[in-house]
Each structure stands twice: as C-alpha cells, then as structure tokens.
Amino acid sequence: MFDWVTPELAAIFWAVFKAIVILLGAVVAGAQMIWAERRLLALWQDRYGPNRVGTFGLLQVVADMVKIFFKEDWTPPFVDKFTFILAPALAIGLMMLAFILVPFTPNWVVTSPEDGILFFFAIAGLAVYAVMLGGWSSNSKYALLGGLRSTAQMISYEVFMGLSLMGIVMKAGSFDLHQIVEAQRHGWFIFSQFFGFCVWVLAGIAVIHRTPFDLPEAEAELGAGYHTEYSGMKFGMFLVAEYVGIVLISCLTVVLFFGGWHVPFEDEVPFFTQIPFIWFASKAAVFMAAFILLRASLPRPRYDQMMSAAWKVCLPLALLNLIGTAAYVLWQTPGATG
Amino acid sequence: MNRLLAVLRGLGSQFRSIGMVFMHTFRPRDVILYPEVMPAVPPRYRGRIVLTRDPDGDERCVACNLCAVACPVGCISLQKAERPEDGRWYPEFFRINFSRCIFCGLCEEACPTNAIQLTPDFEMAEYNRQNLVYEKEHLLIAGTGKYHDYNFYRVAGMSIAGKDKGQALNEEPPVDYKSLLP
Numbered sequence: 001m002f003d004w005v006t007p008e009l010a011a012i013f014w015a016v017f018k019a020i021v022i023l024l025g026a027v028v029a030g031a032q033m034i035w036a037e038r039r040l041l042a043l044w045q046d047r048y049g050p051n052r053v054g055t056f057g058l059l060q061v062v063a064d065m066v067k068i069f070f071k072e073d074w075t076p077p078f079v080d081k082f083t084f085i086l087a088p089a090l091a092i093g094l095m096m097l098a099f100i101l102v103p104f105t106p107n108w109v110v111t112s113p114e115d116g117i118l119f120f121f122a123i124a125g126l127a128v129y130a131v132m133l134g135g136w137s138s139n140s141k142y143a144l145l146g147g148l149r150s151t152a153q154m155i156s157y158e159v160f161m162g163l164s165l166m167g168i169v170m171k172a173g174s175f176d177l178h179q180i181v182e183a184q185r186h187g188w189f190i191f192s193q194f195f196g197f198c199v200w201v202l203a204g205i206a207v208i209h210r211t212p213f214d215l216p217e218a219e220a221e222l223g224a225g226y227h228t229e230y231s232g233m234k235f236g237m238f239l240v241a242e243y244v245g246i247v248l249i250s251c252l253t254v255v256l257f258f259g260g261w262h263v264p265f266e267d268e269v270p271f272f273t274q275i276p277f278i279w280f281a282s283k284a285a286v287f288m289a290a291f292i293l294l295r296a297s298l299p300r301p302r303y304d305q306m307m308s309a310a311w312k313v314c315l316p317l318a319l320l321n322l323i324g325t326a327a328y329v330l331w332q333t334p335g336a337t338g
Numbered sequence: 339m340n341r342l343l344a345v346l347r348g349l350g351s352q353f354r355s356i357g358m359v360f361m362h363t364f365r366p367r368d369v370i371l372y373p374e375v376m377p378a379v380p381p382r383y384r385g386r387i388v389l390t391r392d393p394d395g396d397e398r399c400v401a402c403n404l405c406a407v408a409c410p411v412g413c414i415s416l417q418k419a420e421r422p423e424d425g426r427w428y429p430e431f432f433r434i435n436f437s438r439c440i441f442c443g444l445c446e447e448a449c450p451t452n453a454i455q456l457t458p459d460f461e462m463a464e465y466n467r468q469n470l471v472y473e474k475e476h477l478l479i480a481g482t483g484k485y486h487d488y489n490f491y492r493v494a495g496m497s498i499a500g501k502d503k504g505q506a507l508n509e510e511p512p513v514d515y516k517s518l519l520p
Contacts, residue, residue, distance in 0.1 A: 043362070044360070044363065046362060046366070046367050047368070048369060293356060293359065293360055294356065296359050297355045297356045297358070298356065
C-alpha cells in the first residue's frame with residue numbers, strides 16, 4: 001500500500017511536517033505572547049490581568065480571535081487598496097519566514113543555509129516595507145508619520161544590528177546558525193561578546209519596533225501610528241506580527257548569545273541533554289518575559305534621542321566590539337600575524 | 339566627561355526602574371477577584387435605595403415629597419395617602435427609576451423621617467431596563483436601616499390615633515391660647 005513511499009519521499013514529508021509544526025508553533029507562541037504580555041504587565045502593575053477564559057485565562061487569545069474575525073474589515077475609501085492589503089500580510093509573512101532559520105534543536109530546523117545570518121538581515125530589511133507600505137497606503141497624516149519614523153528607525157538600527165553580530169560570526173567562523181550554536185558548546189557568546197549583545201538587544205527591540213522603541217506607533221502622539229487606519233483582522237495581523245517578532249528576536253538571542261539548545265555548564269552538569277528543546281524554550285521564555293518587563297518599566301524616548309542613541313552610542317560600540325574581536329581572533333590564530 | 343557621567347547616570351536610573359518594576363512580582367495585588375471575593379464596602383456607601391420602617395414596624399415614609407423635590411434627576415415619584423384607622427400618612431405608591439438614579443444621596447439628606455436610605459448594595463444590573471424601575475414593594479425593607487431608634491410619630495407634634503398633641507417625647511403640652519395666664 002505504501003510502496004510508493006521511497007526514502008527520499010519520506011524525508012521530504014518529514015521535512016514538510018517539521019516545517020508545518022514549526023510554523024504553527026511560531027504562530028501559537030506569538031498569539032500566546034499576547035496573553036503572556038497582558039498577564040505579566042498585570043503582575044508588574046499589581047493587577048491580575050485576563051484570568052477568566054480557560055485555565056489562567058489561556059483561552060483569552062481564542063476569544064479575542066473570535067471577536068476580531070467578526071469585526072468589520074473596513075478599508076477606508078481613500079487608501080491605496082493593493083498596498084493597504086499587502087502591508088499586514090507582509091508584516092506577518094516575513095516574521096514567519098525568518099523562523100525557518102531558527103535551530104530549535106540539532107534536528108528541528110527547517111533549513112540551515114550557510115549564510116543564515118545574512119538571510120535574517122535580508123528579512124529584517126524587507127520587514128521595513130510592511131510598516132512603510134502600511135503607513136504610506138493609509139493616506140493619512142498620522143499613519144504616514146508613523147511609517148516615516150519606522151523606516152528611518154529600522155534602517156538605522158539594522159546597520160549596527162549587522163555589525164553587532166559580526167563579532168560572533170568571526171568567533172564561530174560561520175554565518176550558519178547551526179554552526180554558531182555548536183561553537184558555543186563550551187562557552188556562550190554572551191560572555192565574550194557582551195557589547196555585541198547589548199547592541200543586538202537594543203537593535204532587536206528597535207527593528208521589531210517594540211516599546212520602548214515603538215515610535216512608529218507612539219499612541220500618545222500619533223494616534224496608532226502606521227496602523228491607524230487598520231481594523232479587524234488586518235490590524236490583528238500587525239498585532240500578531242509584533243508578537244511573533246518578539247518570539248523571533250528572543251529565539252535568535254538564545255541562538256546567537258546563549259548557546260541555543262545547550263545546557264548551561266554542559267561540561268560539568270550534563271542535565272536533561274536528551275530533551276534540548278526544553279533548554280531552548282526556557283531560555284527563549286526568559287527573554288520574552290524580559291521584553292515585556294522592558295515595556296512595563298521604560299518610558300518611550302523622544303525620536304531624536306533614539307536616533308542619536310543609535311548613531312552616537314550603539315554604532316561606535318558595535319564598531320569597537322568588531323575591531324576588538326577581530327584583533328583577538330587574529331592574535332589567537334597561529335601564523336596569521338607572521 | 340560630564341556627558342559620560344550623565345549617560346551612565348541615565349543608564350543607572352533606567353536599570354533601577356526595571357528592577358523596581360520587577361520587584362512588583364512579589365507584591366500583593368492591589369485588586370480583588372470581584373465576583374468571588376466581595377469588596378469591603380463602607381457602611382455609608384451610596385448604593386441601592388431602600389425605604390425603612392420605624393422600630394414599631396410601621397413605614398417611616400410620610401409621603402412629604404421632599405426626596406422627590408431634592409432629586410436632581412427626578413427619578414422618585416410618589417403619592418400621599420392617609421391611613422383611615424390612625425391618621426398616619428403614607429405613600430400610596432413609591433417608585434424609583436434606578437436607570438435614572440445617580441446615587442447622589444440627596445434624597446436621604448432631604449428625608450425628615452429617615453425613611454429613605456442608601457445601602458451598600460451595588461449589584462443591581464439588569465438585562466431589561468424596565469426591571470430597574472423599583473416599586474414600593476421592592477423598596478420597602480423590614481428593618482430600620484441605619485437609624486434603629488428613630489420614630490417620627492413619637493417625636494413629632496402631629497397627632498395620630500393613640501397619640502394626641504403634647505404626648506410626643508420631650509413635647510410640652512399644648513398651650514391653651516384661650517387662657518390669659520402664660
């Protein structure tokens with residue numbers, strides 16, 4: 001009956017299955033981030049948050065989804081229809097696309113291209129378009145201002161987001177995320193690349209325009225920024241894209257700086273190494289919670305403050321880190337100086 | 339150098355606020371889970387309006403209409419009647435439209451007999467607006483409310499059956515104005 005299943009075909013099916021599971025996992029994690037954020041914000045503001053629908057309010061997202069699907073999907077008459085519809089799809093699609101790179105465990109990864117980090121930068125660069133097109137096609141002042149801000153913000157932060165990771169690439173000797181995780185078996189890059197980590201986290205928050213760098217939205221001054229004119233599920237896609245972005249940046253932080261699936265001090269205490277995903281997930285969860293903590297505690301900087309912090313602090317820091325790492329790697333490589 | 343210090347100080351302040359917010363993890367919550375845990379409402383809370391009875395069990399309301407006059411939204415309406423057996427005044431009907439009531443408590447302040455009182459009960463939600471119109475049977479309670487000993491007819495000079503003029507508490511006997519002596 002299953003004669004037609006050749007080993008090659010089975011491998012393809014298995015790969016597709018893994019990809020689908022990772023896709024669904026990313027979407028569900030992103031959606032549950034909405035619940036997690038509301039509960040954690042409530043905890044830090046001495047409230048309870050949504051705790052009625054399902055156990056601990058876990059089904060709140062389902063209720064919200066049902067509600068948002070039944071809302072009127074209103075497209076204002078003055079917008080540019082094609083780009084208006086394209087923007088939210090781009091926002092969530094690109095965030096999902098970046099998940100093909102993340103090596104959750106040694107075996108569970110959709111693809112592991114040799115230049116994985118470059119691919120991520122390409123996607124992050126394209127993600128600007130989602131916000132920019134959303135702001136431009138809405139054809140209203142607030143949305144346009146939000147779109148402009150986010151374009152400038154994301155472009156400038158991507159510059160040193162790339163630079164901050166070059167130290168890692170030098171130390172691991174590869175752009176491949178799988179190789180980078182393997183290179184951290186005996187020491188995470190957070191210790192040797194601390195300044196790179198600082199710059200990466202700041203840039204990561206800015207690129208997924210998350211509080212405190214949510215100036216594209218800036219609800220206090222721009223209405224809702226680039227998604228002012230959006231409603232219904234199109235708005236929902238922007239919203240979920242933001243949360244999927246948090247999950248993505250947390251996963252990448254774990255992969256790049258915190259040893260991916262490796263157990264802390266794996267050489268001394270090999271603990272639970274059989275289920276590497278537990279370690280990956282718990283590390284990523286810490287970072288997701290940390291992003292929410294940042295939102296709970298930090299005020300939003302002024303736009304010029306944010307841009308000067310980018311170009312006057314983060315860029316020099318990233319460059320210094322790059323030069324220092326390069327010098328160190330060169331010094332360590334036998335025969336490189338002679 | 340000063341700029342660097344300022345940057346460091348700013349960074350420190352940001353990390354301090356992150357830490358302070360994080361420490362709220364271990365604080366008790368300021369809110370309660372309402373339907374399961376009832377809030378402690380103070381006894382003089384201005385909630386659902388009731389009509390009380392005097393210690394003898396008779397209605398306190400004498401249908402003077404002062405509450406209806408004091409009501410800023412005009413949600414109280416009533417009609418005076420007189421009890422034939424003892425001459426006491428009472429409201430024939432007493433109606434409060436709670437969908438208009440703003441729970442300001444002015445009716446309670448205006449009431450000369452302590453009959454109308456606001457209670458700490460606030461759970462009055464209804465699906466049908468008509469159900470918010472309370473008639474006398476819904477308003478009248480069995481007890482005395484906040485003032486246990488007060489009985490209007492026992493301290494007021496008005497004569498009813500069984501209590502003539504001058505027989506109220508602390509009341510002088512009526513002056514015989516036909517006599518010349520003081």
